[in-house]
Amino acid sequence: MSAFTEREALWGALARPWDLLIIGGGITGASVLREATRAGLKALLVEQRDFAWGTSSRSSKLVHGGLRYLANGDVPLVRQSIRERQRLMAEGxxxxxxxxxxxxxxxxxxxxxxxxxxxxxxxxxxxxxxxxxxxxxxxxxxxxxxxxxxxxxxxxxxxxxxVDDARLVLRILREAVAAGGSALNHVRVTGLLREEGRVAGVELTDTVGQRSATVRARAVVNATGVWADSVRAHLSAAPKLxxxxxxxxxxxxxxxxxxxxxxxxxxxxxxxxxxxxxxxxxxxxxxxxxxxxxxxxxxxxxxxxxxxxxxxxxxxxxxxxxxxxxxxxxxxxxxxxxSSGASDPSKESREHLVLEEEGLVTVTGGKLTTCRAIAHDALRALRRRIPELAALKPEGPFLGTAPALNEVSLSPEARTRLQGRYGADAPALVAAARPGELHPVPGTSTLWAELRWAARNESVVHLDDLLLRRVRLGLLLPRGGEAYLPVIRAICQQELGWEDSRWEAEARAYLTLWRIHYALPETPRPQHIGPPGSITLAS
Known part of the structure; x- marks a missing residue:
């Protein structure tokens, strides 16, 4: 079944009852979905743009142990960060x-x-x-x-x-879906449903198919990261971020x-x-x-x-x-x-927040490293509404086991790369490769086969979904990989089901996006830019 067919089938099933609906397809939302499926819940995640479109593909790429928190004396948070980092390194x-x-x-x-x-x-x-x-x-x-x-x-x-932050999100999501969860990207929440004074579902708009749906669930989690206050505004809640x-x-x-x-x-x-x-x-x-x-x-x-x-x-x-x-x-x-009102942005706490308001559970803040622990904190807040969550073990495994790859033409480094980024999908990715596609894109470690796999299986809606998040060629290659677009087109256009006019429009849109947001600004200043402290860096 193609990614498009799967999307259509899932849209048609939205009217069924859900245990849990998660708004937000970044690292926190993906982690909540994964742990909810582990508890046996019928869970649906929706993301207004692409999976990992926001902060979760734009981080500092560190899975860190929380060294900076020691300056605030927060030893328990450092211990938790170190423990979660060790888990992610072992499982991922x-x-x-x-x-x-x-x-x-x-x-x-x-x-x-x-x-x-x-x-x-x-x-x-x-x-x-x-x-x-x-x-x-x-x-x-x-x-x-x-x-x-x-x-x-x-x-x-x-x-x-x-870490490749966007790939971590994608691996968690795909393992959640393989375990029975559901996820839709490019679907926007336009309103919250309330019954008897509590949030009981959402109104959705598909920005791809220009259609709407009403979804009901026993519980709703707002895991939209920096957009969390926008969702809470439907309840007239005061901003927190x-x-x-x-x-x-x-x-x-x-x-x-x-x-x-x-x-x-x-x-x-x-x-x-x-x-x-x-x-x-x-x-x-x-x-x-x-x-x-x-x-x-x-x-x-x-x-x-x-x-x-x-x-x-x-x-x-x-x-x-x-x-x-x-x-x-x-x-x-x-x-x-x-927000605590600190004058220096770097003095603000990086701890996460779990908040329940009229039945809506909001989880925001925190760090990529502690995504699993944050997800458990959010699910604990739902136990009164979903008693089955009480059986979820907080110390269980997070990422699934990646099977061995036996393809002799792959170097040990390439095997490790594919196992880490694709987990259980790695053997199928290798099997789907055509002659020459197990070689890397020049100047990178990315294999051409990764592009084919993502285009066929990973819910790519726009070309920037593919080149900025499924693979990272948009960051790693000059001009966002413009020189390789003809080769990428030969591999991916048919997999995506795009006619020539659609591909050409997507390529123009991608290159425009890259020039505006991923190239240097047109008027950078090489000189000093103000007194010390006018721009600060996170420690």
Missing amino acids: HGLVVPLDFMLASHPKEGGKHWQGRAGIFLYELLTGRWPRGNHGSNRLRELEPSLVQEEGLIGVPYDEAW RPLRGSHLVFSSERFPLSHGISFRHPRGDRFVCIMPWEDSTLIGTTDLDHHPSLDQEPSISPEEVAYLMEAVESRFPSLRLTLDDVVSCYAGVRPVI
Whole structure:
């Protein structure tokens, strides 16, 4: 059955009774759906744009242990983050990848230098290991030759992990659907149904087929992230969120080689910048700014943010002589942060919130790393309405077991990659590949076969769904992969069922989207952009 046929069949079944309806197809909504299906519920997830369209495809790509929370004394949250990271690395091997990190610090930073070293010492103990020795100047020169050579500079090592965030969402969703759950993208909630003063369902509009439906459920979860207040507004509830934008620059690993993640203080303040290897690139971020444009608009990096991040790169890697011409792509995401009224955006808590209002359970905030634990917190709030949830074990498995791949033409690295990103689908993906499609797209580790599989099976509605989220070629290749569109068309057009006019319209729309939101702004400023603190970075 094609993805289009499955979509039509599911739309026709919306009138049936549901146990749980989840609004939002990011990491939180996907995790709630997965755990709800594990409890045997008839659960439906709807997403107004594409799966992982929002924050969940625009993160810093880190599955981190919560080092920054130690500054607030939140040791329990750090322990939880470390535990959840270990789980994801074990169950998502090949998708969640261990990464050696280090804090580049100098005694001239004063108390901040010693505070950072002490924080990592405690963090390492919480991970269950005795802290390692610091890297001195000579060792730093061996490990990262392009890092600035400064007498007295040390590297304080600690553990992190990186992830393809959108693929994590897709794997969780597909495993939930395989276990009996249902999910629809490009379906917007236009209203909440209330019966006897409680939310009992939603009104939906299919933005693809231009049709509407009414769906009833025993419980409704609002997992829309930064849009959570928009859903709550149907209940006239007061806003809770402070949308904060985080932006990143992407360089090719050939131009910006790096084998470790490196965090350091920006030269004009105390905020930390992280530069790390990711996929076949090097990533730098992130900013932390109040985001004022409409949330329905695709977010974009600002010229000021570009200048701020480039200043950080130039301060620590001057020998590379990197310029704006070396930036392959950039992206921006908006975080759903619970507002406390703090003057500095970076001082806001990153903890999540679970709130019940007139029967609607809202879950928002939090971090990708703790997605499973957040989902359990949301489902616990539903136990009075759905008693079956009491049997759900909080310490059970999260991701399914990925079967072995026996294709001899695949390298060990490619096998691990496919198993991690596609889980139980990996053997079928390999079997569907045509001659030559198990080779990588030049300049990346992405196999051509991944494009065919996604186009055939992963609910692709628009070309940007495919190139920005199912695979990440839009971030990894110059001009969003424009040079490879003819090859991508030959592989994917028939799988998508698009006529020539549809493909050409989608290609034009994708390239326009990329130029506006994933290329550098037209007027970046290379000079300093204001006094310290005018733009801050999340620590």
